Amino acid sequence: MSSDVKKLPWIKRQPVMSTVLRAIAPLVIFSIYLYGWRALLILLTTNIAAYATEYYFTKKRGEAVTEAVFVTGTLLALTLPPGIPLWIAAVGAVVGVAFGKELFGGFGRNLFNPALVGRAFIFVSFPAQITGAWFEPLRGPIAGFIFYGPHEAVTGATPLAAMASGGGRDLVDLIIGRIPGCIGESSAVLVILGGLYLLYKKVASREIVISALVTYFAAAGTCYLMGWGAPLNPAYAIFAGGLLFGVFFMATDPVSAVASKEGKVAYGAIIGLSIMLIRNFGNFPEGTMFAILLGNTFGPIAEMGIKGLKSMRKVEAAHE
Structure with a gap:
């Protein structure tokens, strides 16, 4: 067994994961532009920690590390603030791979x-x-490409938190990404382009994306018009925080999402509604992270319920 393990490649290529990495590559480059080369250091830290953790487990099973580990490391880094201590970023990668993946048996489980x-x-x-x-x-034609990291700390609220209290940033800044936030979530334009690329390649599910976005916009719009909860205009709030990034790149993860078409619609609706509830009525200005984890939890239950309902209807139709 030990000799077989030594012959394993250092990484098992996965075309789907390669497509995801290509889709997020512009966000990686833009993160350096916005926050300097420290953003790249965060990315390297999370990827090295994620790879080392998965290697520890896969070596025991006589398997190769999958390319998906770099998707995990990169997505994690892009959801972190630019000033995060590197050791905390590494801990997050270790916990994510060990307890979010290997605890269940590895990739696909x-x-x-x-x-x-x-x-x-x-x-x-x-x-x-x-x-x-x-x-x-950072600002300017070459901005962060000539700096190690950003200089001006944010003393006030982040754009989404400011919006929840009645303030906010210019819509153009929100769309382009000239706002303080996580290193890879800021630019709505690049996130949407990357997401559309995943949809074009059929890596991301359009049912999940459309269901999540439509549900959020409808629910948040209703609350905004009725004056319920935080004063978040959905036309602005949909571009702020990690909503678009989470929906396109994380909610559509083929392993942790559901499989059936009807289940995907329900799964997306759970995520979109949860984002609205947490943002508008919760203690946290951002709800995407918890919303997707809730979707991972209750999506399969909803899918089983839908399948059971369809089976009951078939039985009833057969007896008519």
């Missing part, structure tokens, strides 16, 4: 999105470090 498991652990375990890790993005 995990219930939750591993990157979000790591992100949730960081969010709950190190709230003080995250709170002080936000920075204004």
Whole structure:
């Protein structure tokens, strides 16, 4: 067995995961432009930690590390603030891979999105470090390409939190990404382009994306018009925070999402509604991370319920 393990490739290529990495490559480059080369250091840290963790487990099983581990490491990094201590980023990657993936038996068996498991652990375990890790993005033609990291810390609320209290940023800044936030979630334009590429390649599910976005917009729009909860205009809020990034790149994860077409619609609706409820009525300005984890939890239950209902209707139709 040991000799077989030594002959394994250092990475098992996966065309689907290669497509995802190509889709998020522009976000990686733009993160360096906004926040300097420290953004790349965060990306390297999470990917190395994720790979090392998966290698530890797969070596015991006599398997190769899958290319999906780099998707996990990169997505995790892109959801972190630019000032996050590197050791915390590494801990998040280790926890995400170990408890979000390997605990279930490895690739293809995990219930939750591993990157979000790591992100949730960081969010709950190190709230003080995250709170002080936000920075204004760098400006200029070459901006962060000539700097190690950003200089101006954010002393006020992030755009989504400011919006929830009645303030906010210019819509153009929200769409382009000239706002303080996580290193890879800021630019709605690049996120949408990457998401459309995944849809074109049939890597992302259009049922999940459309269901999540339509449900969020309808529910948030109703609350906004009725004056319920935080004053979040959905036309602005949909471009702020991690909503688009989460829906396109994380909710559509083929492993932790559901499989049937009807189940995907229900799964997307759970996520979209959960984002609205947390953003408008919860204690946190952003709800995408928890919403997708809730979708990972209750999506399969909804799918089983739909399948059971369809089976009952077939039986009833057969007896008519």
